[in-house]
Amino acid sequence: MSEVKKIATRESYGNALAELGAEFDNLVVLDADLAAATKTGVFKKAFPERHIDCGIAECNMMGIAAGLATTGKVPFASSFAMFAAGRAFEQVRNSIAYPKLNVKIGATHAGISVGEDGATHQCNEDVALMRTIPGMTVIVPSDDVEAKAAVRAAYEHEGPCYLRFGRLAVPVINDKPDYKFELGKGVVLREGKDVTIVASGLPVSNCLEAAEKLAADGIDAKVINIHTIKPLDEDLIVAAAKETGKVVTVEEHSIIGGLGSAVCDVLAEKCPTKVCKIGVNDVFGESGPAVELVKKYGLDADSIYDKVKAFCK
DSSP: OOOOOEEOHHHHHHHHHHHHHHHOTTEEEEESSOHHHHSTHHHHHHOGGGEEEOOSOHHHHHHHHHHHHTTTOEEEEEEEHIIIIIITHHHIIIIIITTTOOOEEEEESBSGGGGGGOTTTOBSSHHHHHHTSTTOEEEOOOSHHHHHHHHHHHHHSSSOEEEEOOSSOEEOOOOOTTOOOOTTOOEEEEOOSSEEEEEOSTHHHHHHHHHHHHHHTTOOEEEEEOOEEESOOHHHHHHHHHHHSEEEEEEEEESSSSHHHHHHHHHHHHOOOEEEEEEEOSOOOOSSOHHHHHHHTTOSHHHHHHHHHHHHO
16 A cells, blocks of 8 residues: 655645745735745745745734735735734734734644644734634645645735644645635535544545544544635535534533534524534643654544444444
C-alpha cells in the first residue's frame, strides 16, 4: 500500500498565494516577521514588490491591510492564529470588519498541533473569536487541496475572511476529480445512517479512519467536512441530523464557541438532536510533539472512534 501524501496547510497557503499572485496583480501579502513560518516567503520570492513585512506589529499590520483595501488592493494579512485573531482582535473588528473592507487574514499555526511551541502559541480560541465578528467569513480547510481552493475562494469573495491553517502535515483527502469547493457548503465524505460526524480542519481525515473502524463494529457513520464555519451549511447539518438522529462534532479547537457550538446553535433552533462535542475541553495546551498532543487531547482516529462508539451506545 502506497504512503498517504501529507502536506501542512500552511504550505498550501504559501503556494496558493504565489499561484494567485501570478494571475492577479492587485493581490498583496503582508506578514509580521514570520514569512518563513507562514510560508508567505514563497510569494515574497516571486513578487517581492507586493510583499510587505510589517515586523512584529500585528495590530499595525491589520491597519495597513485595511488601508490597502480602500485603494482596491486585495491584501492577505498573515501571522500565527494566536497573533492574528488574538493580539490584533480589536483592529480586525474595528478597522477591517466594521467598515466591511476586503481584507483576508491568513492565520497559520492554529490549534494544539503547533506542538513544542506550547500553550502560548496553540490558539484554540480563534474560530470562536472570529465567528462573533459581524460579516466575517471563517474558513478551516482540511487538507492541501481544500486549503488552496479556500485561498482562491477568499480572494474571489468580497469582504473580510479569516482562513485557519495548521503547522502539522495532514493527509491529502480531497484529491478527487469531482471535488468542488464552495463557500458555505459542507462536503459529505462518507454516507451513513447511525450517526453523523461533523468535522473541520486537521481531524477530518482522522474521522474518516474512525468511521471505518466503527463500520467494523456495525456502526454506520456519516462523515461531513465543514470547511466553512461561517456561514455554516445549516441545511446539510439539519438534514444529516434528521437522517441519523445523533451528531458528533470534531474540531482542533475549544469545544466552546467553535464548530461544535455553531452546529448546536442551528440544531437547537431547527432540529433538536443529541450532540457530542469532541475538541479541546476548556483547557490550555502544553509543549510536546504535535502527533502526541493530538492523541493526548483526543483528536486522533482511535480516540474519536472510542468516543463515538460510546456515544452511540
